Amino acid sequence: MxxxxxxxxxxxxxxxxxxxxxxxxxxxxxxxxxxxxxxxxxxxxxxxxxxxxxxxxxxxxxxxxxxxxxxxxxxxxxxxxxxxxxxxxxxxxxxxxxxxxxxxxxxxxxxxxxxxxxxxxxxxxxxxxxxxxxxxxxxxxxxxxxxxxxxxxxxxxxxxxxxxxxxxxxxxxxxxxxxxxxxxxxxxxxxxxxEMASTGKGAGAALRRWMDNWDLVVIALVAGFVEICFLSVLPLQAQRDTGLADAGLWMAAVFVFGGTVCQPLVGYISDKAGPTKLASLCFGLLLIGAVPMAVAGYGVIAASIQFILGVAVAGLYTAAVLIAASGRGQGYQVGVLVIVSQSYTLGAIVGPSAGTSLLVMVGSWALPVLVLGAAGLSIGLLMLRRQS
Known part of the structure; x- marks a missing residue:
């Protein structure tokens, strides 16, 4: 069926x-x-x-x-x-x-x-x-x-x-x-x-692709950093706050669910405004939702915030893939798409350790601090890219 x-x-x-x-x-x-x-x-x-x-x-x-x-x-x-x-x-x-x-x-x-x-x-x-x-x-x-x-x-x-x-x-x-x-x-x-294919071989070619597409690295890295950080930290945070991890598990599910069900909306925005503007919008949503998340608890309001943040993170990864696939006028570039997945993985590597370490130090403010820092720095870097 x-x-x-x-x-x-x-x-x-x-x-x-x-x-x-x-x-x-x-x-x-x-x-x-x-x-x-x-x-x-x-x-x-x-x-x-x-x-x-x-x-x-x-x-x-x-x-x-x-x-x-x-x-x-x-x-x-x-x-x-x-x-x-x-x-x-x-x-x-x-x-x-x-x-x-x-x-x-x-x-x-x-x-x-x-x-x-x-x-x-x-x-x-x-x-x-x-x-x-x-x-x-x-x-x-x-x-x-x-x-x-x-x-x-x-x-x-x-x-x-x-x-x-x-x-x-x-x-x-x-x-x-x-x-x-x-x-x-x-x-x-x-x-x-x-059928395997690539756009270039050797360390030199790979390094040039990373340098030429560092804005994609930033977008995909933040997507991996925030997503995996949230999945690993939310249950631990709930366990510290309430004695049970269940509330955090459900918050994590809502977070991912938001990004999943809103993929058609994300695609529509990209078609109308372009993937670069989509990425900027998603970074803005992260900044807006970060502070309220720290004080929202684990109720309906908290779930709504997690839903929106999930949309933002999924939108970042989608924007990176669409920018890479467009090849900036050079057609479909497999090597550049590989950079997106590797950058996401780099973010996923750093996210859990950073999140759990900060959780020990500042408690429920750990995720908001990380989101504010990552999104704010990324917006600044992308503005530099736009001016160059």
Missing amino acids: PARLFLKSTSIPPATAMSLALVNLASFVSQVIQIGVIDTLLPLALTNAGLGEQHGGMMLSLYWIADLVGGFFVAAILRKTHPAIPLLISSASFCLLIAVVMYAPQSVWVLPATLFAGVGLILRWVICDGLIVQLAPRDKVGRVVGFHETLMGLGIVLGPILIGWLGDDAFAMSGLAVLAGVIALACAFFLPTI
Whole structure:
């Protein structure tokens, strides 16, 4: 049924629609665990095990560091293997991490399992995103990618909700991870081989792309920094304030839900005003919502603020992708789009450690301070770019 609905709404040939449906399903179930669950569960479980909030934030940062480092080697793997191999590694890695964190959070196996899972994340990320772009008809790339990104947002939303329901049941959480892994692997056997391409090779070419597109680095880095920081810190903050993490888990879900359901609005604004103005608007929303968030508590007003902030963060990432895809008049640039994902990952690495460290020092003002600093500095840098 989902494949038929997808086919009907986009008029994509049946064989292509089926392949896209399988990629979306594999990516969605993996996203639920790899980002939706792990980004929240890892610091929360380690903190509850008595290892401290800073330790949990540091471990989540290492998860994203492994993702970033793995990105420099993943292309060589994908060129030589069928998607089933990297998705098998990906599924095994997140199943292992969930089991270790739930059953033995104080063991020495947490670190290697975290690093292994980070590599598994980048394998799935690249293989699924690459196949989505490869399979999408040229005149429908935007709609196909938009559908995929909506599913990715829903996957992140489901993570905190599932932790709220099953987070204390080690067997249930481990079983959920295994189920997701089996589904992803089953889909992988029916997928085509990805066609790898790049715009330039070598450290020099990569460095030039980063320098030429530093504004994209700023936008995507802030998106990753704020999003992963919120997912990891909100439950810990609620636990400090109320004694329970549940309120923070629901706030995290509302935060991601805002960015997910408002993707059509974000796209409309970009079409009318351009992605650069979209980014400026999103930075403005972050500045407006930062201070009220500190005093709003965990009720309806707080949820409304989190919803708006979620829209802003999702809009930043979308703006960065659209600017990169436009190539500033030079066409579709794969290398520049890679910069967007790497910059997001850099932000995700710094976010949890910064957020949990500041949480210890200033409590509920940690997230507002970080948002004000990141958004304010970014606006200043982008104004310099516009004047140059």
